[in-house]
Amino acid sequence: MNRLQDRVALITGATGGIGAETARRFLAEGAAVFLVDLEESALQDLASDLGDRVAFQRGDVSSEADMQSCVQSCVERFGGLHVYVANAGTEGKLAPLVQTSDEDFRRVIDVNLMGVFYGVKHAAPAILQAGGGSIVITSSVAGFVGSPGLGPYCSSKHAVNGLMKTAAQELGPQGVRVNTVNPGPVDNRMMRSIEDQAAPGAGDTVKEKFSAMVPLGRYSTNEEIAAMVTFLASEDSSGCNGTSYVVDGGMLSV
Numbered sequence: 001m002n003r004l005q006d007r008v009a010l011i012t013g014a015t016g017g018i019g020a021e022t023a024r025r026f027l028a029e030g031a032a033v034f035l036v037d038l039e040e041s042a043l044q045d046l047a048s049d050l051g052d053r054v055a056f057q058r059g060d061v062s063s064e065a066d067m068q069s070c071v072q073s074c075v076e077r078f079g080g081l082h083v084y085v086a087n088a089g090t091e092g093k094l095a096p097l098v099q100t101s102d103e104d105f106r107r108v109i110d111v112n113l114m115g116v117f118y119g120v121k122h123a124a125p126a127i128l129q130a131g132g133g134s135i136v137i138t139s140s141v142a143g144f145v146g147s148p149g150l151g152p153y154c155s156s157k158h159a160v161n162g163l164m165k166t167a168a169q170e171l172g173p174q175g176v177r178v179n180t181v182n183p184g185p186v187d188n189r190m191m192r193s194i195e196d197q198a199a200p201g202a203g204d205t206v207k208e209k210f211s212a213m214v215p216l217g218r219y220s221t222n223e224e225i226a227a228m229v230t231f232l233a234s235e236d237s238s239g240c241n242g243t244s245y246v247v248d249g250g251m252l253s254v
């Protein structure tokens with residue numbers, strides 16, 4: 001299919017599990033893709049793997065200057081921007097709130113909330129300039145429920161749901177739709193980190209426990225999340241604005 005033919009997309013957290021799969025999917029749908037993440041070498045490797053219609057720039061989403069520069073570079077390279085995927089995120093350090101330092105809490109907020117704010121702030125004018133498009137923010141089921149040990153992460157994901165709803169009302173009338181995708185546990189690096197932090201050396205038992213909380217009996221895959229992001233990025237979702245799209249195998253239904 002060519003649901004993103006002639007569209008330009010910028011993806012943050014592009015070398016991670018969900019980001020890289022989303023980039024692959026967008027390219028298969030005809031888009032040009034601009035990759036942003038923290039490590040130049042990982043970006044280079046992914047870009048080489050993906051082939052044509054790909055460009056990249058190292059950028060830290062928690063830096064407004066970086067995000068402004070990435071959006072500008074994307075527009076210069078591909079002539080515009082239609083889709084912005086605010087996907088970069090960090091799980092932070094697992095700890096009860098009473099043992100969480102100011103610095104650790106703020107770092108998660110800086111990346112997961114301020115990073116989304118800077119991205120939306122600078123991408124939206126470029127998308128408007130290109131005649132409209134879609135912003136997709138990767139939130140989480142942790143945007144709806146609490147999770148012991150993940151206080152900063154849950155706080156940041158609840159917050160971006162509010163940012164999304166506000167952006168949808170401000171930008172929707174001008175032709176920019178804004179939504180979140182809210183994954184449950186996904187089988188990739190981030191869950192490995194959470195499992196290992198929860199039970200050092202016994203992460204598998206944590207995975208079993210989490211999987212048992214999912215009616216489908218398993219974690220979601222990067223591909224399943226990328227499929228939802230692609231739907232929200234494309235005109236198949238032309239009526240969708242200001243809403244959260246949960247991909248969690250039924251976890252929140254319990």
Ligand SMILES: NC(=O)c1ccc[n+]([C@@H]2O[C@H](COP(=O)([O-])OP(=O)(O)OC[C@H]3O[C@@H](n4cnc5c(N)ncnc54)[C@H](O)[C@@H]3O)[C@@H](O)[C@H]2O)c1
Pocket residue numbers: 012013014015016017018019036037038039059060061062087088089090091111115138139140141182183184185186187188189190191
């Ligand atoms: N993996 C899960 O189970 C899960 C569940 C729900 C939501 N999410 C969300 O999905 C998104 C993607 O994560 P993932 O699952 O692919 O995990 P991941 O760790 O594989 O990918 C996250 C990517 O974000 C990048 N990143 C982190 N901080 C950054 C910064 N300051 N600037 C730029 N890039 C930065 C990392 O380098 C990494 O490539 C995140 O927002 C995450 O919170 C993940």
